[in-house]
Amino acid sequence: MARRGGNGATVPPRDVPFRDTGPQGHRARMRTRVLTAGAASLADYEIVEMLLFYGIPRRDTKPMAKALINRFGSLAALLSASSDALHGAGLTDGTALPLMLPACAAACLSRQEPVTRAHVGDWDAVMTYCDIMLADAPPGQLRILFLDSGNHVIADEPLPATLDGGELDALQRHILLRALDVHATAFVGVRIASSWPPSPGQIDRDTVLMQAISHHAQTLSLTVQDHLLLGRGRWISLRQERRL
Incomplete structure (x- = not known):
């Protein structure tokens, strides 16, 4: 229940956290942005930040995302880095794997041949x-x-x-x-x-x-x-x- 301060203003209870604060609220907002506006609405470091969500479930990943882009020089260089290079940057297997998946997916897509359907109209x-x-x-x-x-x-x-x-x-x-x-x-x-x-x-x-x-x-x-x-x-x- 809310209480009143000395000047009569309503003061929120100390034991009730503000809604949507902390890493989980931020992550929810980031996901909503991608779903509503697409990945183009994200800065490079935000893409890395979201990829790191899957390896770091309960911590702010923004500082690490920015540090990694600075270390490798660009988003493309980071996402094409080898496992050894990522481990050399201090990442564990769990945090390195999500950053390696985009390159794996891109390689698979590049191998797909365009589908040409034969026309048998006569x-x-x-x-x-x-x-x-x-x-x-x-x-x-x-x-x-x-x-x-x-x-x-x-x-x-x-x-x-x-x-x-x-x-x-x-x-x-x-x-x-x-x-x-x-x-x-x-x-x-x-x-x-x-x-x-x-x-x-x-x-x-x-x-x-x-x-x-x-x-x-x-x-x-x-x-x-x-x-x-x-x-x-x-x-x-x-x-x-x-x-x-």
């Missing part, structure tokens, strides 16, 4: 894709080309061997769930025929599977564009055969 493009990308696919394999609304290949996946040839319901469920997982709007089935021409039984089994999937796909706003059987430079399209 019959020739589909066949060219299959000739190039599926040339080494094993005979008998069933693959699904998942497409976005612009007919770009989002994912090209073989059906697990444990499912292919199994129960129809399990096959349907797997393909439809994968289509939803990758946010596909359409897909093309591709069977690498074990022999050519493929057996009538193989054609019939694939037809039954794709007809069943096509029926259920409509309720999910998915389209089965076609199903191809490929082998020896030849192909059969279930859609052109009027089986889809």
